[in-house]
Amino acid sequence: MFYNFVNSLRSSHKHAIFLAMDLVLAVIAYGAASAMFLGSNWMNALSVDSLIDIAAILAVVAALSVKFGLNKVKLNAYEMQGMVDSAFIAVAIVGISVINSLLLPGQSTHPTIFLITGMIFLILSVLLRLVMRVALLRIYRSGNRRLRVLIYGAGQTGQQLANALATDKTVMPVAFVDDEPRLQALTIAGLKVYNPSGIRKLVDRYDVQRIVLAMPSAPRNVRTQLIRELTDTGCEVHALPSFADLISNNASTLYESRPVDLGDLLGRDGLEDQLPGVSDTYAGRNILVTGAGGSIGSELCRQIGGCRPANLILLDHGEHALFQIARELHGLVPDIKVTPILGSVTDKALVNVLMQSKKVDIVLHAAAYKHVPLVEENAIEGMRNNVIGTRVVANAARDAGVERFILVSTDKAVRPTSVMGASKRFAEMIVQDLATRASTTRFSMVRFGNVMGSSGSVIPLFAEQIAKGGPVTLTHADVTRYFMTIPEAARLVLLAGSFARGGDVFVLDMGEPIAVRDMARKMIEGSGLSVRDAANPDGDIEIAITGLRPGEKLHEELLIGSDMLTTPHSKILRAQEGHLSEIELAKALKSLSEAIETRDVALLRSVLSRWIEQTDPVDEASVNE
Missing domain, CATH: 3.40.50.720 (NAD(P)-binding Rossmann-like Domain)
Known part of the structure; x- marks a missing residue:
């Protein structure tokens, strides 16, 4: 009931109460000072002069309290500045009262009384407000579940x-x-x-x-x-x-x-808890993760760390990213050997020595340039890293007798329209070809949808745009994508390593593709804002359509063919897709290598259009000419 009474008071009522409280405290302070200075006979000493003193003190307190707004300071905000204002009023009481006693003839009040009055007023004013502050907070807290x-x-x-x-x-x-x-x-x-x-x-x-x-x-x-x-x-x-x-x-x-509620954005429950563990496959093994400093590579390393490998080898050409994941793993799994290797997957000598000297058992090949517009602008280097790098690592794995090789690929490799997608399809065909000829190593690949939260994904981009007040940019109103979380992606790679028979393509059953526009709307509304559009012109954040970028698809696919095979888990799909013959692939790679080494853009385009399924060349692209 008292909580409701306090809440019902208007601001003007509260200001009047605090002003009256200060005036009463001033009178009490004067009486207490007189009693302390004059002793038990202080009541007999009161006179007209005392009334004049009190009137002067009340005038000072009222004027300065209103001037400084002390009666308007909220109790929950009454701290150092409020105490300073109270102290200034106390000093003013002493000064003006002393001057008043000196100027008025026959004034009998001793100046010490005014000094004590100011001190008592300061103590009472500050103490009462602090006590009321504590009491008020308790009242508010009792009326709210915090x-x-x-x-x-x-x-x-x-x-x-x-x-x-x-x-x-x-x-x-x-x-x-x-x-x-x-x-x-x-x-x-x-x-x-x-x-x-x-x-x-x-x-x-x-x-x-x-x-x-x-x-x-x-x-x-x-x-x-x-x-x-x-x-x-x-x-x-x-x-x-x-x-x-x-x-x-x-x-x-x-x-x-x-x-960010990823489950809400996905429109389905996360699958990482439904996917089985894989510790037995990786325990006690020497495991190489390429691209270990990237979004997927680093999560792979974290999950592998829990599998107790004998040696976790991290290969990355980014010094800072490699340092960060190595340091994190040393803290996360301090009793497991972690070996960071700074270098590129295109360095054949380095990769060959690494495979042999570290006696690698399993390779998880996650190193790749994956940003579609950036690779479109830098196609020569994109093809060198994604295709030639895969060939180098895969051949080294076969020559070293590695047990398992898993390529991390993407749904953009299915009938690609971008240079990045074409480069990943080339990488897949290299792995598929080796799978038919390798006697020791099991080669397989995993095809991802868009990985939420990875570098360059729409989640951090939309979040930053929302934080800046918009607009949220979308390339097309109808664009859709398959989405998965980073833990789902990493677990799928590890499972592929345990399920692989050779030449398999594994994909995760991610449900229906998601409209990216719906995802943008959910993120805006999830941040407590509204979408500004024709139906709501007063909304907070606009969704702006910028047009499809070079090489970008309106809708992605997961499989080239329609034939699906079972796996030990219902949420993981497996396909054995067609690919180039060994001779055809050798010709394609020879032409591609020539285009890369001579930086011949026309030849590069010709190779892609000839050997990759339904590749639509992009009209305009700057490709490191």
């Missing part, structure tokens, strides 16, 4: 968050967690700091519903690993950008604090 939040990170961002939420009516921070031993056991912003090792107990003790990761300066891979571990507590996990990012142009980090 979200209980645990803050991971007691640094600057975490402290700012705790201070901001201290007076919030809907969210209540309960504690800090921090890796820094010097901060543990301290109390910061009214909250205790705990060791992360006891986070599950804290979740149970405080009934935590959400964990906020307040470590914006930490490397992305560290935050990703923490989020993965914190999600296991059963709490919703948010990653908070720094407060500086909130007012800067670094909008790409802002959307991180709002979790």
Whole structure:
């Protein structure tokens, strides 16, 4: 009932109450000062002079309280500045009262009384407001069921968050967690700091519903690993950008604090939990992952780490990406041998030595240039990396007697219209050809749809555009894509390695293709905004159609043929597709190698149109001439 009464008060009523409270406190302060200075006979000492003193004090308090707006300061915002204003009023009481006693003839009040009055008024004014602040917060909290939040990170961002939420009516921070031993056991912003090792107990003790990761300066891979571990507590996990990012142009980090429900965007449940484990296939083996620093390659490494391999070998030509995944794995699986190798899959000598010296058992070939517009602009290097690189790694695997070779491919390889898709189809045919001639190595491939959350995918792009206020750009209103999550993609690759018979093409049953426009709309609405279109001209974010890019399809396909074979799992499909003969492939690769080495664009186009199924050349493309 008292909660409803407090909420029903108008602002003018609250301002009047606080002003009256200060006036009453001023009178009490004067009486207490007189009693302290004059002793038990202070009542007898009261006179007309005392009434003049009180009138002067009340005038000072009323005028300055209104001037500084002290009666308008909200209790939940009453902190240092409010105390300073109260102190200034107390000083003014002393100064003006002393001047008044000196200027008026016959004034009998001793100046010490005014000094004590100011001090008592300051103490009472600050103390009463702080007590009322605590009481009011308890009233508000008793009237609302607040979200209980645990803050991971007691640094600057975490402290700012705790201070901001201290007076919030809907969210209540309960504690800090921090890796820094010097901060543990301290109390910061009214909250205790705990060791992360006891986070599950804290979740149970405080009934935590959400964990906020307040470590914006930490490397992305560290935050990703923490989020993965914190999600296991059963709490919703948010990653908070720094407060500086909130007012800067670094909008790409802002959307991180709002979790994207991939299941909602997919229109189906995630399949990674339905796919069987694969530990037996990879345990105790020497495993090479090419492109280990990429989105798919790095997730493969994380999942393989849980399979307890003898040696996990990481090959990548990007120094920073290789360093990040190697460091993450050293922290994630410290007892497993991790060998980072800096180099390119097109370096034949390096790859051959690597296969032989490390005694590689299984190769997961994820290294590829995959961004369609970028490869379209740089077709020569795209073909060199994706086709020649695959041939180098696959031949080295066969010569070294590797047990299994799995190529990571894409649905864009099916009747491709882009250089990137054609390059991946060429890579598939190389693997298919070797599968027919290899006596020791089982060659297979996995064909992905679009992998949500990978570098260059629409999810982070749409998120950044939404954070900037739009528009969200779409190449065509009717474009559709098959989508899968990064964990689904990585698990599918690992399963292909255990199911492979030789020459197989594995795909994941991803349901129906998804309209990308619907995905954009869901992301906009999921961020609390509305789509601006003809039906809603006052909406927040517009979806702008930019036109299909060179090499881009309106709809993708997963299989070249229609014949499907069973696998040990119902959600994984297998096909054995036709391919070029050994002689035909040798001719195609010879012509392709000549085009790459001479940088002959016309020859490159001719090779693609002759040997790849239904390739439609793009009219305009700059291809490293």
